[in-house]
Amino acid sequence: MREPISSCALSPDGLSPSGERAFLKWAGGKRQLIPQLVSLLPPILPENSYFEPFLGSGALFLHLVATGLIKPTQARLSDNNEKLMAAWTDVQTKIGEVIEHLQNIAANYNHADPACYYALRDRYNTCSESGTERTALLIALNKTCFNGLYRESKKGLFNVPRGNYKNPNIVPETTLKAVHIALQGAELTTGSFEKTLDWAKPGDFVYFDPPYEPLSQSSSFRAYHKNGFNRTDQQRLAELVDQLTKRGVNVMLSNSTAPFIIQLYPQRDGLRLHRVTATRFINSNKDKRGAIQELVVTNYKINADSPKT
Structure with a gap:
């Protein structure tokens, strides 16, 4: 019988010890x-x-x-x-930068103001190159958009409307x-x-x-x-x-x-x-x-x- 991997801070149901979900919600998640x-x-x-x-x-x-x-x-x-794969790679190799960007986003995000969400969405769609800022924007949008849905237009632009959340967890640091x-x-x-x-x-x-x-x-x-x-x-x-x-x-x-x-x-x-x-x-x-x-x-x-x- 194979030994569990003790260095991995995940619980058996795939969650972090704090009980949070995986770092992204995705359509058809298992x-x-x-x-x-x-x-x-x-x-x-x-x-x-x-x-x-x-x-x-x-x-x-x-x-x-x-x-x-x-x-x-x-x-x-x-x-x-x-x-999506750039985000996974950034979480694998540049986790500190991703968390720092998320903390900056959270510090300036007003949950009650819809304009904040659409400003984030515009920033994400105008990121011309991959990088930890774009990954952080993707995670933040995933936590604040409607139903955590990821959807793109035919032009490849993220087009999901704002979700109605009172206190979204924009920085799931433990997870x-x-x-x-x-x-x-x-x-x-x-x-x-x-x-x-x-x-x-x-x-x-x-x-x-x-x-x-x-x-x-x-x-x-x-x-x-x-x-x-x-x-x-x-x-x-x-x-x-x-x-x-x-x-x-x-x-x-x-x-x-x-x-x-x-x-x-x-x-x-x-x-x-x-x-x-x-x-x-x-x-x-x-x-x-x-x-x-x-x-x-x-x-x-x-x-x-x-x-x-």
Whole structure:
């Protein structure tokens, strides 16, 4: 049995000791699904790598490190959102600068004045180069925007309106420092999900958490990132899962229970479909938030007592 990583200041549920969330809230974040996902994991041996090509808030990665199921040096983390990955890299390598910028933002932010939020948003959108100031602005916007949503226009501009928070935690210092520790030795890259998996070998584990296929036409919004993620992308991903399966790479994939997705992953050639229950809060209509069934696809055998479809 592998020893937990004592140097990582994260609790087993992926939170910092103070109970704060991961440093970013992201659409489709997996924190609440951690127990169900862990029950479906394959063995991850010390010589195997862990790949997460749709990193987002990184909830599963943080949990695996916190519980000692993987070491940070096993992790290959990526996303095609350059600004997101720049933020992760800054938290990994320049945490002091990020916190200092956040403290300056918080000192001049008036929660009661909407103009303060939109001034932050304009500053973020006019940052021409990556850097710790842009990362701090991203984190601050994430804590103060509507529902913690990240969304870009076709021009790549962050366009989420202000959220209604009385006292947002703009400087989640404890969480940031804990995530900084968890990232030491991890490999962070920006790129497509195909490119980042060129080096996956038999026995490695890949967790795919792509933008979900909408369950209905009325919920067909896909453009959280300027490049979007359409059905052609979903098909490319399914083809990659097939290739990885043939290469002996262990794969877990999350998505919606939309018929299109279920058809992409037929229960053959070693694929197994499982249903898990999640609660989603991103919908702007509070009446449409609540419990929902999600799909988890695996290409390996799991314990008999794991959740089944």
